[in-house]
Amino acid sequence: MSNATMHGLVYRGPRERTQIEEVAVPSPAAGQVLMKVGAVGVCGTDIHVWQGDNHQMEGPRILGHEFAGEVVALGAGVSEFRVGERVVSETASWVCGVCPYCRAGQYNVCPTRKGFGFGADGAMANYVLSRPAILHRIPDRVSMAHASMTEPGCVAYNAIFEKSRPRPADHAVVLGPGPIGLMCIAMLRIAGVGRISVIGLRRDGHRLDLAKTMGADDVLVADEMDAVKAVIDTGDGFGAHLVVDAVGVSKTLDQSLDMVRPNGQITKIGWGPAPVGFSLDRLIIKAATLQGSFSHLHGTWERVLALMGTGQLNVAPLVTEFDLHDWHEGFMAMEELTIPKAVLRPNGSVA
């Protein structure tokens, strides 16, 4: 395919400087795998890049890091996968392999990792290059569009099961009904907690309804009521066992410190550059745990795919599909919070 071309969504700068372009189909070097992209999710970070909020991002770069597809060509030396297999790819196109984190298997925090759609070309195109170490086979009953949701599923799985200790009968609170928050609700349901409260804003609109669909017991609208008080008034009055912050502004950490019960935990997935601007004394007085959660590892991907394969995790309510050429419509719908997740189909809706 050396002279073949394809369409890709190329970032050269914010807004109208990001467009579909005709680019060369990449060919797999030794150790690489060429994937025909079946589905690629639009992430909140793609929206931020497109809006011009990511100042490290340099174009030209094909966007897209949440993707599933079919193996169509193998570089020299690749024997782990066959042409025709349906796979999802993890998000680090390249890691150094020699830093202390890579050597310890914690490659998600490799300081020089190059992510798809950021440091390397991503999957909002007909084809993308990946590597066997980060590919996972898709269970038969899981569609390409649903498989492309594995990455946000892994972010939630990592936060709920690797970094938190949800127990049956616990009261858990999720701040922010975005795609990650909605996935966290599904994971907390799988964990068997007793009650799930979700806090959003009126502008979250349909996403508040989706929170119920994904398994929330109550949905609290913070700009219409005292959501913190509502959480504390639930149950024994001491607050929530686990608070998951999928928003990341200072205000939600402040609310989390009010809502968490003594010896409880706040797990923070959402992030933002603003200083917090308040005392952390409540964390100390309550002897609570404040835990960060970032990215995911190989085993998490296998588990999330298995959960989709058994039907325990149903991502269908979160997905709205668009042809790659209608990407702008999908980006706009996510920017306006009309839908939680646009999934682009670069090669039509086959498979």
Ligand SMILES: [Zn+2]
């Ligand atoms: Zn993402």
Ligand SMILES: [Zn+2]
């Ligand atoms: Zn490394």
